[in-house]
Amino acid sequence: MSTTGARPRGALERQVLACLAVADHPLTVAEVLAELGGDLAYTTVMTTLARLHSKGALVREQLGRAYTYTVAGDAQAMGSSVTAQRMRRLLEAGGDRAGVLTRFVAGLRPEDEQLLAALLAATEHPEPR
Template identity: 40%
Template sequence: MVSRRPLGSLESEVLEVLWKSDDPLTPSEVLHRLDTDLAYTTVMTVLGRLWGKGLANRSKTGRAFAYSAVMSEADLSADRMRKVLDASSDRVATMSHFLDGLDSVQQRELRRMLEERE
């Protein structure tokens, strides 16, 4: 079966894999971890796009590139960010509307649960 998932949502799935991994990954390793039936070239394209956006670093390992996620905020390319923000900044604010405010009781509850886990 051919996956017809749009490249856009694939991109975040690939980034999810990169963020989870401790080491840089080659396209075939990413493909393996995605456990889908994607084409190798698709994964390569997506990794290339992430690199182009400044969300991933790459280094040559043998014949292929190995990719790792850009972790520090300073390294994330600000140009690209601003461009999207211009189009949608006030929209983001309205889209992320108030759904379910946390009152002080809920906050205390959540803090308690967090402390229990740690």
């Protein structure tokens, strides 16, 4: 299997979200394909749009025999949501959750580690008295 021209994981989803975020109207698969350019197959773009819709990142409406797509909310928030879902799936797929989380935290930059600690502290619920 050749990896020539392979995209990093999630890159096409991010490109599609960015394309739809700047569009001034809902786009069809063909319109997204034209905006993205390159040598993408129609079915590749269609599958990517369908997956983003199933993740809740896009709103889909039927227009004749085709669908049009728009970003479901703030594009940055949607991108973060898609990334978070991917992280959860990877964590759930691993056998050693503690090991995975330990290595993840150990690889964080200091500022990201501080942010994570602050987020965890903010979500802690005090015990009822």
